[in-house]
Amino acid sequence: MNQAPSDLAQWRASFILELRLRDVSGASIADALAEVESHCAETGEEAPAAFGDPVSYAATLVQELPEDARRPPPAVWLGGAVGGACVVSTGMLLTGISGLASDGPAVFSSGAVLTGIVIAGALAFTGPALAWLARPRLRVAVLAVVALLLALPVVGQLLLPGTAFTASASGVAVAGAVLLLATGAALIAVLRSDRDLLVDPRTGQDRSPAPRWLGPVAFGLLPVVLLVAAVAIAATPTR
């Protein structure tokens, strides 16, 4: 094969992603991928020349697969719900710590409440749309969506700075921490029970493009960043 490794890697990534999006099991994806590589190794052809566009080939192949090659549709909403719970719990923890640091109640501004609802709702209900946007050619769109979600709290805070309601700072902080821990535990449980690896039928090795730790780290990054911000706020002397 004369194909550049990056081109082959991109073809392979697009093929895997398309089959994943079509709920094909990891075993069947690995089998199809091994077929492509084995054929290319035999013929000396490049994957795009022998199999065409990876998305179209995946679409053709998936029509011929048996029913047991499909996995139960992944709970895309579950990922969104975990993300939403992550945002809400971290927001609660942040607000509670801010209140404790200023010796006052936890103050929820209208903007924070509104943007919290919008972001949690967006994450919970747009899972399939985000999965669709995850196609390699649309990565810019994913970045735009993420940037929009991150910009929303700032916009909400600026537009609606008034207090929506107040609550006990310690109660809010504890509730936020408990919800955050529960969300993390639920995430780990889901990831452990959903090990649909891409095991190469020729070598027995897992060929999943993303390492297993990526999901927890990606989900865990947001609360970690916000908690650092909360600690920084708590450490700032109040007037």
Added chain:
Amino acid sequence: MDDARWPTDWLRGALEVCTLGVLADGPAHGYAVAQRLEAADLGQVKGGTLYPLLTRLETAGLLVSQWEAGSSGPGRKVFTLTDDGREELARRSELWLRFTEVTGSLLQSPSRSTPTWRSP
């Protein structure tokens, strides 16, 4: 069947039965099937056509497949005709041969001028 040797829709109809016919001679991996089809003058069958077809036949229970370790390169998936596949091959072969007889007799009708074959 990405060669212009035969019209694509003809090949689409014939490729399944011909693939079953190739595998009736013994188990073979995908590339060997493609080579046999090409050697029989059916043109080059690309991987993007061949493997979905083999998958379809396997899903229908006409073939089974197994990965075997390669002697030098990576392992190869070897396809074997099942008993159902042999029965289906016999049924389709008979139908296909009758079909070609019918179309042949129609095209070679004495009332028509002798057909001149030209490359599609």
